[in-house]
Amino acid sequence: MRVRGISWVGVKTDSYQQMRDFFADTVGVAAEYERPDFAVFRFPNGDKLEVFGPGADDPAEQFAVEKVVASLLVDDIDAAVTELRQAGIELIGTKQGGGDGYFWQHFRAPDGKVFELVCDPRHP
Structure with missing residues (x-):
């Protein structure tokens, strides 16, 4: 598997508005x-970076244990999922798609933390 980087971070927070404003106003990244x-x-x-407040519609497994989840950017998600499966890594749910060729697959790392693979054709 060839991982190109970390392409996504998700943050689950009870302080949604403060976190949203922090990234928009302090960090200076437009939503x-x-x-x-x-x-x-x-x-x-x-x-x-995605910020999820308490009422956000997010997958239950995504923040079940941790409040921050990172994704690993891959070119071929199907091949990467196969490699995880062959390595005995637990896959969580099924591969999901968000349109425009964007796909993700959650998995449990050996220490029990949830990560995800991401294929994002818009990522350089």
Whole structure:
């Protein structure tokens, strides 16, 4: 598997508005997408940060243990999922798609923490 970087970080917080404002106003990254209790920030290099408030619609497994989850950017998600499976890594749920060729797959690392693989054609 060839991982190109960390392309996404998700933050679950009870202080949604403060975190949203921090990234928008203090860090200076414009929100690319927003809905109640959820904001997506895309950095100039293509990396994404998503802030989830208490009422956000997020996958239950994503923040079941940790409040911060990172994704590993891969070119071929199907091949990467196969490699995880062959290595005995637990996959959580099924591969999901967000449109425009964007796919993700959650998995449990050996220490029990949840990560995800991401294929994002918009990421340089």
